[in-house]
Amino acid sequence: MSWTDERIEKLTKMWEGGATASQIAEELGGVSRNAVIGKAHRLGLKARPSPVKANEKPARAPAPKKAKPASEAPPAPAAPAAPSEARPAPAAPARAPAAARPQAPAPAPEPETEEASDTPASDKPRIVSVGPGGFLRQGPGDQQPPIPPAPPRRLVPAKPSPEIADKTSLLDLNDRICRWPMGHPGEPDFHFCGDKVNPGFPYCVEHCGRAYQAQLPRGSRRPPPPLPFGGPRVR
């Protein structure tokens, strides 16, 4: 299996989206996760939380050579039609029940109560953005977004975006349309939101409401949001 442009692009998108090498390999098919990692490094897009990288060791243990017998038995080239969707998804339980969320971002945007989000960066509450892969980006500390994320509670109620009709595929992504993944990679109806983005953000207004959320004061936090990649079904 060779690295075509499409496969490379898919690898890149998923890698940057936070999918694990195993998930990417399984999705691409015909490659091992090692191949994915190796390719990712060759593409220059490493740098992701690695369990091993935290500790830095100057004197590395000598890597003993290994013999690669030519009689390598290729383990059945993937099984393209029957991807075992058995990955348990490291993601936490999907969404918390509405009761556990005093300020649900979508359903009831109360404009005037508690305006913690209107005084964003300079105020106590830190803004934490959660990307589709589930990784966190800190706002004030180490990154200055173009503009402070809009107050989540004012955003338009989550309308069940009119997708399905024309799906936005991986290749249709550009800077102006929402990249929020819908469904799971590999599934026949996996696609991206495709709405017009909220200017300055990679997602539309609706999904910005999901991606950027003001961190609640201690004690009233809710469980982390679902992870689109590999996570539970989210739509």
Next chain:
DNA sequence: CCCTGATTCGC
């Protein structure tokens, strides 16, 4: 054990 990514190195 399982998982993860990083690295090496023969091909």
Next chain:
DNA sequence: GCGAATCAGG
């Protein structure tokens, strides 16, 4: 350039 083997942390 590719990826299996290996390493190493969680």
